[in-house]
Amino acid sequence: MPARPDASRHRLGDWRRHLLRVRVALDRLLFRIGPPEPAPIVLGQRRIYVLPTPAGLAFAAALLVMLIASINYNLSLGYALVFLLGGVAVASIVHAFRNLLHLSFAPGRAEPVFAGERAGFHIIVGNRRHARRPSLRLGARGAEVPFEIDAEDRADVNIPVATTARGWMTLGRVRIETTYPLGLIRAWSVLVPDQRCLVYPTPEPNPPPLPEGPSSTPGRRAGSAGDDDFAGLRRHQPADSPRQVAWKTLARGGPMLTKQFTGMDGGKIHLDWNDLPADLGAEARLSRMTAWIVAAEQRGLAFSLTLPAASIAPGQGSEHIANCLRHLALFGTDGAANA
């Protein structure tokens, strides 16, 4: 994060930090939320909250008017109807509460994404009860996903969260809520699943062509256009990118093969932090290198990566690419150490 030189903005930041601290304290007080909780999180009765919705308040106002009419006109059955509907509303509180009770939450997949894309945080919601759980909503960071779970089933809920900055992104507070059964009452709970998603730097939109420095192997065929030429098939190895699997062959019942292109065996590319123009900032460098890695992956080229603090040997395939992108994503952050 760039430092804030402006004093007033600094003060504003202070304010925000104070507010954040208050909010965290409030959360801890009201929702008993602290650090991420170990999975699975099971909703007990003490962390489910219920409040009327606007529709519920309108319903209550209507009941009040009906009660006054019953008193005024001495309608005994009017009392009965009002009390019955009131009882239904009370029962709907318990239904809403029950719809969340004993739901279990466990973090699922969270595939890395490039900054600017939506990160898909998957949460596995389990229902132990022998009854359907309709009309649930799971929300986090401004996104909200409606879903429902069948009796004794699980649902894999994908919360699409907008990303802005590279690095580890934690999911943070997740809100599970329902207005089942009548929309009069909202029951909700807040939880913090221990889940994070790796966000790669944004690839530069129009990067310069891949660098062909002196370190490139001379045996490479001239002209980068020919790099995409199909050269044949070989046995699949676990490290090969799924983009190069000959799916058609596999679909016909054949063995799992990897397509090879002429460029693949050709030149090795070195992506070096230090070779980039000196006037380029750190984030811009990361962004360009990301774009190059994407380009190299698309063309099936092998490459090596050199960063100020790390150096990755030449390689290719999805694991290699993931490793390189991970280093770029975590460049300069604490997370680089445990990456």
Add this chain to the structure above:
Amino acid sequence: MPEMRAPTSAQLGWLLAAVTATLAPHAVELPYWLIALCTSLIAIRAALLWRRGKPPRQLLILLVAIAAGIGVRLEFGHFFGKDPGVALLAVLLCLKLLESHTTRDLRAAVLLAYFLQLGLFFYNQTPGIAALALAGALLTTTTLLSLEDAAARPAAQLRTSTLLLAQGLPFMLVLFVLFPRVQGPLWGLPSDAYSGMTGLSDTMTPGSISQLGLSDAIAFRAEFNGPPPPPPQRYWRGPVLSRYDGRTWRPGFSTIAAAPGYAPSGRAYEYRLTLEPHNQPWLLALDFPAANVPKARYAGDYRLLAEQPLRTRTRVELRSYPATTVGKDESAFVLAEARRLPADVNPRGRALALEIAAKSANPAAILAGTLERMRGMGLTYTLNPPLLGTHAVDEFLFDTRQGFCEHFASAFVFLMRAAGLPARVVTGYQGGEINPVDGSLVVRQSDAHAWAEVWLAGRGWVRVDPTALSAPARIESGLSAALQEWDALPLLRRPGLDWLRDMRHRWEALSNTWNQWVLGYNSDRQRDLLERIGFRQPDWRMLAMLLGVSATTLMLLLMAWAFAQRRRRDPLDAAWARFSRKLARHGAGRHPWEGPLDYGKRLAMTFPGRAAPLRAISERYASLRYGAQPADPRSVRLLARSIRRLKLK
């Protein structure tokens, strides 16, 4: 909020059903053009739903709304009060159906529908209407549910809303019994609030009572402790009419006191009156009620009056002494009023009275002589008397000779006054019918009656019923016995319909219970009930406490239901779960991702001594669970038994 979503056709279908069920019972009291309008609006909505058409423009809906508003104004003359209110709500609800673009519109329509279910009770509070309103409320609640749980099947939605209503029912009962009842209107009601209440009026013109004679509606019920008085003594006193202008009888001057102006004597009858509301203060007690009736006052003409007009069904505990002598020392003012006659009406009647008076030695002889003459005139008792002109008494006595009780009473009092005796008309009810099912005496509007009272020195006011002269059966056994065959009798008064009457008796006994305990439940009855349960002198604090305790109890029960995990599981799964639980106690629970065969292998390695049965069980489970044939119950039972008997040590 997902409030702006467009409603699905299933949700609209529920709303349509709810609106139809809610409005259908309203057809009884709504004006015809409004019924036609609502029906066509509902039909248009249904057709649009069926053909997936677009709802009409909002401008058109607005125009229809304005037109309907004007129509309501023309029909009722005003916008305030229950009748125009219900009519407007009905139109609004139907228009809201057409304007249901979002789920929020549906929610608004749902609230309107609840209002109209309440509106049903303005007109009718019978068990049947209650059932119809309940059906409407169920469908309306299902509409709300379908907005939240659109994915469920309609039958499941209906089941859930029935469950909700069933869970709301105990709350309803508790609140109904314990909610503090406030009596009477909170503010002045629109004038139409009590329209439709039938009963005696406080004036009498020829024909005013015979109108009531056609009505089968119940006026009041009396439950006697012990045998009821014989029919000739069943005179239930209503308005006493002393002022006469030649045509209309009006109430005269009367004092009102906290205690009766007579000393009750003779045989006493104890009874409880349950009066239907008639919007007048009189309590229609049997002659003559004893002192100390709570919240009642005693009029100088022996009526018993309530403090307020009876606008709800009212219960009074009374004791009456029919044989009491009253009015021995009546005030001169009242007696003078009871002698006054307009000068220029009924010359023939006046001449007849003077002739009788001249022949008689004393007032008692005048009375006897007048009765004798009237008996000899061949007067006929009928529900459909001919219309009478200016000299109504003359025409009745000498020309048409057909009349109902008001004609008899009116003519007799006229003759008495013309002969110089103080006399007045008393209206009320006479007779009543014992319901053999619950033994209560039912008095209907058709039992409305008018009779006379003559004041004799030394004897006070003496009741004389001139109707008995030509129709003694009217007094002895009721209206149907007294009337000619061709008279239009209320259906249930016709002889030969005994089975119908029997059914009617049963139904009325049932609805009496309903009236007493459901409709007539008020603060008095609330206190009675609580005292009967054993709470001494319940006040609002005790009510609040009881209410709190019961509501909390019900809430806890509901919470217990919420926590209950019903696991009606497949027996095979249950046996397998038992197996892994059993092994989990020995530190070898099944991992969630582990298949039965892998698990069996791992168990065999963990417990080498029991390898064979453990593998056998897991293989058996795998073959039953994943085999081509569905598992037959017998093998499942065998597997469950072997799992139960499995010992690891």
